[in-house]
Amino acid sequence: MTTANPASLTHAEVSVGDELPPLVLPLTRTLIVATALATRDFQDVHHDPQLAADKGSPDIFMNILTSNGLVGRYITDWAGPETELRKVAIRLGAPNYPGDTMTLTGTVTAKPTAEDGTPLVEIAVVGANKLGNHVTGTVTVKLPEGADA
Numbered sequence: 001m002t003t004a005n006p007a008s009l010t011h012a013e014v015s016v017g018d019e020l021p022p023l024v025l026p027l028t029r030t031l032i033v034a035t036a037l038a039t040r041d042f043q044d045v046h047h048d049p050q051l052a053a054d055k056g057s058p059d060i061f062m063n064i065l066t067s068n069g070l071v072g073r074y075i076t077d078w079a080g081p082e083t084e085l086r087k088v089a090i091r092l093g094a095p096n097y098p099g100d101t102m103t104l105t106g107t108v109t110a111k112p113t114a115e116d117g118t119p120l121v122e123i124a125v126v127g128a129n130k131l132g133n134h135v136t137g138t139v140t141v142k143l144p145e146g147a148d149a
Contacts, residue, residue: 008080010146011119020078020106029098032062039065062096067135071125074104075139082144090137100129
């Protein structure tokens, strides 16, 4: 597990090609059920193993809102508390089942400028489990500007 960055990275401190430290997340049944309920997703496939099996799934599985939140957490833990998430664009793949582990990894892919002139940072993110990639996507953030702004 990584720990949250207590001080925010600045735009100047980040370069294209930088790799984020991995975040390893144990996928417990409690995590999957509690986060589904916390996001008000009461679909039975996220909390009832028998009903999930009746629908063709080997077990309950994580919902997209939890995956989205974990991706956001991964980025803000790396970048620090002053990070502003501007866009989180993800796609789901292999399900996250209880008893597995998801490892999030990321790479800075671009440092674009927003239409209003705000310097941004784009990070490609992958969350993989033993079945393959659970989540892939791109996160765009605004960091404190620093010396290169």
